[in-house]
Amino acid sequence: MKLVLAFHGTRDPRGAVVCSEIASSVQTFVDVPVEVAYADVRQPDVRSVVDGPCVVVPVFLAAGYHVRVDIPAQIGTRSDVVLTSPLGADAVPALRDRMREAGVRRGDVVVFAAAGSSDARALADVRRAARMVGASAIGYVATASPRVADVVAGVRGLGRRVAVASWLLAPGVFHGALAGCGADLVSEPIGAHPLVVEALVRKYFSARAGLLRSA
Structure with missing residues (x-):
């Protein structure tokens, strides 16, 4: 087959x-x-x-x-x-590796960045993956809210580095939008x-x- x-x-x-x-x-x-x-x-x-x-x-x-x-x-x-x-969520180990490659370290505020969906079950999948990587907050690039940039701005006052974990499979418009979200670093797409x-x-x-x- x-x-x-x-x-x-x-x-x-x-x-x-x-x-x-x-x-x-x-x-x-x-x-x-x-x-x-x-x-x-x-x-x-x-x-x-x-x-x-x-x-x-x-x-x-x-x-x-x-x-x-x-x-x-x-x-x-x-x-x-x-x-x-x-x-x-089987892609979470790969995301953890991308985060390490990007320089994410203990003590960083991690914002989990997903494309988003109008399907509540898909958003539940996102929350599960975010928990698995120890993210402090979740932001969305396209469908659903809050937006990644708004989340990053909201956690800026914590006095720690802000790292965005890109829960995106490939480069493109969505991942490109993360470059201007105001985070200190952004992991590469899982790829x-x-x-x-x-x-x-x-x-x-x-x-x-x-x-x-x-x-």
Whole structure:
């Protein structure tokens, strides 16, 4: 069964490069074809890539509309497709590493920066990940509030360095907005981190093992 990595999609070519890098890295660990699909914005969409038996892994940091509604709708009623849970909090170890690379240290006020969502369950996923990295506050770049810059301004009076932990997968408009948020430092996007690749590979093999057990 081939592996389909389902990403959100972005108009920024740097985001597409990260998706390709993740897929290429995953390919080195699995014995089946790995293909990239997008839930929105870019092609190919999930529907066109799911053309036979496969495992679809949503490479999303929270289970919002695309994960809960859009991707399942594009898969349809196919019985030969397995949809796993999204990457989600499994990317937290990679984020911790990005924070270390950025120079985040004990005593810093950490603001967790996420894209945001109108889905309350997706925001709950964000809060869970923020707790896992010990963030002091959460800010959003796009959907939901408060905005990252407002949160950073609010914690400035604590007299400590302010570090933004970027809960974003790839560079682009959202991550670019963090550069002017007023923080002392901002971690890089999670990207094609080896720990992300390991998490996606685990999801694939777990799904495939479950199929074999049920066969």
